[in-house]
Every structure is written in C-alpha cells, then in structure tokens.
Amino acid sequence: MHAPDDDDWLYEHSHVLGERIRAERERKKITQERLHLGAGISRNVLQLIESGRHNPTLFTLLRIARVLDVPLADLVR
Known part of the structure; x- marks a missing residue:
C-alpha cells in the first residue's frame, strides 16, 4: 500500500x-x-475534537465512547 505524500x-x-x-x-x-465532564476532559478540548481540530488520545476516545454508550468502532470506522 502506498502512503499519501501529505497528511x-x-x-x-x-x-x-x-x-x-x-x-x-x-x-x-x-x-x-455532560460529555466533557463524564469523559474527564475540558469543554474546550471536546469542542476542538468535535470540530476536527484536535488529535484525541485513544484513552480520550474510549472515555467519550463510554459516555455516549457506543462502541469505539462506531466513532472511528
């Protein structure tokens, strides 16, 4: 598989x-x-994630998925 030249x-x-x-x-x-408090992240970080301007860690994504009660795979598919 060939990797793209840019990101x-x-x-x-x-x-x-x-x-x-x-x-x-x-x-x-x-x-x-409710989501940012339940996931243990700041409201600003949640806003950045939802706008696509933040690269969340796996742990952050797992926390968000848990609060939303969805499998992580549903969010990252």
Missing part, C-alpha cells in the same frame, strides 16, 4: 470523527457539559 487525509478523518461524536451526542440529547 490531508488525516485531517479529513479528524473532521469526520468529530462530526460522528457530535452527531451521536446530539442524537442521544447529551450536552457538551
């Missing part, structure tokens, strides 16, 4: 991940306040 694809995936998190949060009527 644009990573940024696109980051935006898609953020959109999935936001969509799932809104679908379940969970506020940003």
Whole structure:
C-alpha cells in the first residue's frame, strides 16, 4: 500500500470523527457539559475534537465512547 505524500487525509478523518461524536451526542440529547465532564476532559478540548481540530488520545476516545454508550468502532470506522 502506498502512503499519501501529505497528511490531508488525516485531517479529513479528524473532521469526520468529530462530526460522528457530535452527531451521536446530539442524537442521544447529551450536552457538551455532560460529555466533557463524564469523559474527564475540558469543554474546550471536546469542542476542538468535535470540530476536527484536535488529535484525541485513544484513552480520550474510549472515555467519550463510554459516555455516549457506543462502541469505539462506531466513532472511528
């Protein structure tokens, strides 16, 4: 498999991940306040993740998935 010459694809995936998190949060009527507190992250970090401007750690993604009560795979597919 040939790797892309640039990292644009990573940024696109980051935006898609953020959109999935936001969509799932809104679908379940969970506020940003409840999600960031439940996941143990700051509200600012959650906002950056949802906007695709932050590279969350695996642990952060696992915490978010747990609060949203969805498998991590549903968010990162």
